[in-house]
Amino acid sequence: MPGDLPDYYFRIRENGAVLFKVDTENRQRRIELDEIATINLRNGNIKPHGDHDLTEGERALIEDWIARRSAELARRDLDDIHRAVDHLNLTAQWAQSRASDAELDAVTDALLLAMHDLRSVLIRRKADRLAKPTKAAE
Structure with missing residues (x-):
């Protein structure tokens, strides 16, 4: 199982995410999540947690996540608008025939x-x- 887990985990929040380093190399053989950064999508801020210094690899991982997450949210927004058009049409039909x-x-x-x-x-x-x-x- 430890081989199947990623090295990092993003916990999605309303404005972005918290990045955790996944630790499976401990005596108890438990999965531990060590918080290493907070990411704000709205303003692009990346704040290392505590005294953790982000590596170049971690910064690259975060920048890639920001790009993918922003694209996903934009896609979802557009999908929601298309659903709203459908709902308006269904509402018109409801108002005309059943309300x-x-x-x-x-x-x-x-x-x-x-x-x-x-x-x-x-x-x-x-x-x-x-x-x-x-x-x-x-």
Whole structure:
């Protein structure tokens, strides 16, 4: 079993991760996780834990993890948006075919406000994108 374990383990946190060194070479033959760094994805900070000095290999491992994790989170965000489009379509079908008046009363205002907000943001962002080529041509 010890041969199957990685040398390092990333415990995912909301803003990044904590990096642990996996230690299986001890008298009790237990798996020990020694915290060596905290990683913040939002600002890119990497803080060694305690008096641990990160090696070049550990820094490279962390940078690789940051790149892979950021790509994964971006992919998930886009997937969530595609699911939201599906949910909007299912919601429209529900409102048209199955919703009772009481159910519609319970959700209509919240849905209309959320859709108005989303529409405003999308229109503003599309206008900004369309205006960029015009500015570049000047």
